[in-house]
Amino acid sequence: MDPERRKQVEKKLKLKLDLRCSIFVMMYIMNYLDRNNLGAARLKGLEADLNLDNNQYATCLSILYVGYILMQIPSNMIINKIARPSWYIGIVMLIWGMISTLSGSVTSFGGMVAIRFCIGFVEAAFLPGALLILSKWYTRRELTKRNAILFCGNLISNAFSSLVGAGVLSNMEGTLGHRAWRWLFWIEGAATMFIALCAIFILPDLPHNTRGFTEEEGAVAVLRMTEDVGEADVDSETMGAFAGLVMAVKDVKIYVMMLTFTAYVVGLSFNAFFPTLTGTLGFAYVPTLLMSAPPWVFACIISLFNAWHADYCEERFWHIVGPIIGGIVGFVISMSTENVAARYVALFLQASAYAGFIVFYSWISSSFPRPPAKRAVAIAMINAFSQLGNIAGSYVWNMKDNGYRKSYGLVTAMFGVTIFGCYVFKVILQRLNKQIDEGETAWVTSGDVAEQTAKTEGVSVEEGTKMARGFRYLV
Secondary structure, eight states: OOHHHHHHHHHHHHHHHHHHHTHHHHHHHHHHHHHHHHHHHHTTTHHHHHTOOHHHHHHHHHHHHHHHHHHHHHHHHHHHHOSOHHHHHHHHHHHHHHHHHGGGGOOSHHHHHHHHHHHHHHHTTHHHHHHHHHHHHSOHHHHHHHHHHHHHHHHHHHHHHHHHHHHHHHHOTTGGGOOHHHHHHHHHHHHHHHHHHHHHHHSOOOTTTOTTSOHHHHHHHHHHHHHHHTSOSOOOTTOOTTHHHHHHHTOHHHHHHHHHHHHHHHHTGGGGGHHHHHHTTOOOHHHHHHHTSHHHHHHHHHHHHHHHHHHHHTOOHHHHHHHHHHHHHHHHHHHHOOOHHHHHHHHHHHHHTHHHHHHHHHHHHHHSOSSHHHHHHHHHHHHHHHHHHHHHHHHHTTOOHHHHHHHHHHHHHHHHHHHHHHHHHHHHHHHHHHHHHTTOTHHHHHHOHHHHHHHHHTOOHHHHHHHHTTOOOOO
16 A cells, blocks of 8 residues: 555544544443442442441442452453454443442342442453453554543543532432432433443444444554554464463463552552542532542543653653552642641542553553453453452451541552562563563563464564564563
């Protein structure tokens, strides 16, 4: 293709792709609303109506992640094999929306636990699946910005959930004889199901078979991903169903990322308790919910800039550690003063720590580039294991004494562990890059890129190594 023509086609392709993938943001908003609306409902009588104590409430939060962990790896193995991932993710969202509406009809602790487990089990397909689909369309140098836009759905939902919660909880108490917190689940569940139906027809599938793209655009989409790491983004025809799982399990990089990311998730566990932490400022529940929104808007802006700069610099480590350090400063302020203004500023700093979280997800995708089966399992393994951090985090914030000082101390320590783990991972990738530069065969076994390139292109492993050597891990 003529270079000028390719440039035009690629520009049109990315615009069309960005527009279609933008629905991921709405899906992620609803994903987090349905997962975290328990925090808003808690402020308006949920605990009293269901006779929950603090430990039972924490169990209702944490049980969701048990189902979430169990289903992530199987789900991503499925989505990597099917031809229409748009249908898969859309139908999954429709099901979790239906289950979420049932939360508003619960009358007991046992019922809430059962529903929360089912929501987590079904929701598990969304985030790893969305990250996998994006990684099949965008190059490593484009992916962080797109992941940032996706994760803005997460951040916006934290702000939006507070505003929706304030509106519903303050205006619908007693409507049709039901408590306002029940209406919160019903309204948000119905919205989730509507967006799911739209997503089925809007989301793209795969570069080689998606609907709504011209043949020329599809060819450029495949070519872009091949050029990105020196091989086609396809699995070998001889690769078995569990080959990606076996390859992932053998890669030590995954275990470093699993432990590091879990510590990061524990450190970010304050998000599920954000309205409660904002409530320590001493305001009534409606002002508390309204004041919970601005920190997440600020975090969204910081995350977009941080992601853009990470892609611009082609750097990952400092764009993760920088926001974490900002979060630590916020934790220290919250522990060391009772001044209302200072503590509110601290909430902004804490929320902005999510900016590094977004870059971390892109680091996962770019560090396990090929074959797709391995990348699918790597994303799911790391994300699934990290949910143990959410389970632990549900109990971290039971220590209410002195404005949650002990809780803040614990998450500060977890952020320290995260920084150390990121440094270890950076050193590992730097050594692998050095091996690539020196032409060592370890590159073939560490990522299977050269070997897979040889199979795809029909050349020798030596030639495949030469073709793959243009690849570098982003550190």
